[in-house]
Amino acid sequence: MLVDGFTTWRAVARELLRAGVPPQAITWGAPGADLFSGAPGEAAQHGGDLLSSQVQAAAQEPSNATAPRPQVPRSLMEMLQTAACFRDHDRWAFLYRVIWRWQQGEHDVQSPADPDGQRLHVMVKAVRREVHDMHAYIRFRERPMEAGAPHFVAWFEPAHDVLPQVAEHFVARMGKVTWMIATPDASVLWDGATLHHTGPLMSSAADLDDAGEALWLTYYRSIFNPARLNTQVMNSHISSRFWKNLPEGALVPSLVSQAGLGARRIGQVEAVGRRSGRTIPIEAEKAQPERQQPSKLDECRRCDLWEHATQAVGGEGPKHAKIMIVGEQPGDQEDLAGQPFVGPAGKLLDRVFEQAGVERKGVYITNAVKHFKWEPRGKRRLHKTPAQKEIEACHYWLEKEIATRKPKVIVAMGGTALKSVLQTGSVTLKDKLGRPVRHGDSWVVTIYHPSYVLRVPDEASKHEAFSVMVEGLKLAQELLDRPDVPEPPEG
Incomplete structure (x- = not known):
């Protein structure tokens, strides 16, 4: 029987089921026409002349006129329609065998545990995968x-x-x-x-050209990283049958060849790829081999926070400021603006400066961690406290800022900033509030972080925390005028 698509096959199969014609009595064929062309009314006419005499006789039995219409669940019909797209020489015969078995009460035919059911599922999966690939490539x-x-x-x-x-x-x-x-x-x-x-209107993609394609190929060359090239992964993700028709496919052989001839080693000079694994504590000076450190904050990959942040947020203020303010990390607005303390915490800090009689433009303001760490909450990005390993990784940049500006007083706002400045995880904010300590060539004054003041629920506690910040900045100003003030004894 000649079948030119699923619609035709379904109409013919319905009549054959009503006539009780078994699968082994039918010979199916497919001319390769459009799968969904053909009308049900034409199905019997197109296929009748190729039916065997036994099948024609069964299909013309008078009793068939009153035979019940075959009932097939929608889920099975959808699977059959999808599997009909699978290119196989006996797909129509196979689909009829499946639907015949269902009508005979063998409902396991839809299960992957059944041999025919397994083949049906494999066909459906392959067709769906091909649809996905065609969308993608x-x-x-x-x-x-x-x-x-x-x-x-x-x-x-x-x-x-x-x-x-x-x-x-x-x-x-x-x-x-x-x-x-x-x-x-x-x-x-x-x-x-x-x-x-x-029908077919082209024979290949050779005649297709696009003026904008040159721009795309230039961009593809620029983002191709030879240091991270893995040809096995590349071929497993995109089959060769797709590469040959992609514009960038013509570039890949030469780019792979250049990587093998030395471009991979050149690409590894600037940065070594990050590798997952267990963190082993070891002193930096004993670690081998010594790796090149980033020279620009935007290039920093010392921890994973850069992957989900908009940008790194560096410090801001005079190069030789005598007072350095150190916060915890950028917030949502700072991450978008690229400047420290421009959001709600920054506005409160401006009020603290005003009350303490300190000009903001005269101090250097930075953070212990330079990238915004957050977690999603609906459509909002909520602050998440940096981990100790992230504080330690970012101390590299704070240490450079301190060494360059040589501040006489460092004001640590909050526990994270205090741990980063003093380079210890055992210190607590409560122990150091209002008590300046000597650290290297600088005094360290500890105050609350502005965000803490914003979070305090009652007005009395909020006013008290605000006063601690104001007094801390006043103390920092006094330490500039009295560099010989002795460090208060512990205890």
């Missing part, structure tokens, strides 16, 4: 605007008959823009209002 090329011609054209070589489903996807995605997808067996053309199915 189709590349439209822009064409000159001509009357009646599609604005964008793509070439693809699918392994299964999924062009109609993929076409519907792009109709929904591309609106009224005209386009065409060509394959070796068929083509679809969208004119902005109607989808047209035709």
Whole structure:
């Protein structure tokens, strides 16, 4: 029996089931036409002349006129329709065997535990994968605007008959823009209002060209990192049958060859790839081999916070400021603006400066951690306290800031800043409030972080915490005038 698509097959299969014709009595064929073409009314006419005499006789039995219409669950029919796109020489015969067994009460045929059910599931999975790949790897090329011609054209070589489903996807995605997808067996053309199915209109992607493609290829060369090249992973993620029709596919062999000839080693000079694994505590000076440290804050990859932050936020203020203010980390607004203390905490800090009689523009303001650490809460990014390993990783930058500016007084706002400045995890904020300590060539004064004042629930505690910050800045100003003030004894 000749079958030109799933719609035709379904109409014929329905009549054969009503006639009680078993699978072994039918010979099916497929001319390779469009899978979903053909009307149910034409099915018997197209297929009848190829039926065996036994099948024709069964199909013409008078009792069949009153035979009940076959009942098939929607889930099975959807699987059959998807599996019909799988290119196989006996797919129509196989699909009929599945539906025949179901009608005979063998409902296990839909289960992967059944041999036919397993094959059906494999076919469905392969077709769905092909639809996904076609969505992912189709590349439209822009064409000159001509009357009646599609604005964008793509070439693809699918392994299964999924062009109609993929076409519907792009109709929904591309609106009224005209386009065409060509394959070796068929083509679809969208004119902005109607989808047209035709036979093959192209033989390859060789004739497709796009003025904007040169820009894309330039960008692809710039982002190709030879130091992280892994050809096995590259080939496992994208099959060679896709690479040959991708614009960047022509570049890959030469880029891979250059990596093998030394570009990989050159790429590793600037930074060594991050590797996951157990952290082993060891003194930095004893670690081997010694790795090149980043020279710019934007290039820092010493911890993982950079991956989810908008940008690194460095310090701000006079180069030789006598007072350095150290906070914890940038907040949401600081992460977006690229400046420290510009959000609600920054506004409260401005009030503290005003009450203490200290000009903000005369001090250097920075953070112990330079990237915003956060966790999602709906559409908001909520602050998350940095871990000790992240504080230690970012101390590299704070140490450079202190060494460059040589402040006489460092004001640590909050526990994170205090731990970073003193380089100890055992110190607590409560022990150091209002008590300046000597650290290297600088005095260290500890106060609350502005965000703590904003979080305090009652007004009395809020006022007390605000006063501690004001008094701390006044003390910092006094220490500038009295550098010989002795360090208060412990205890």
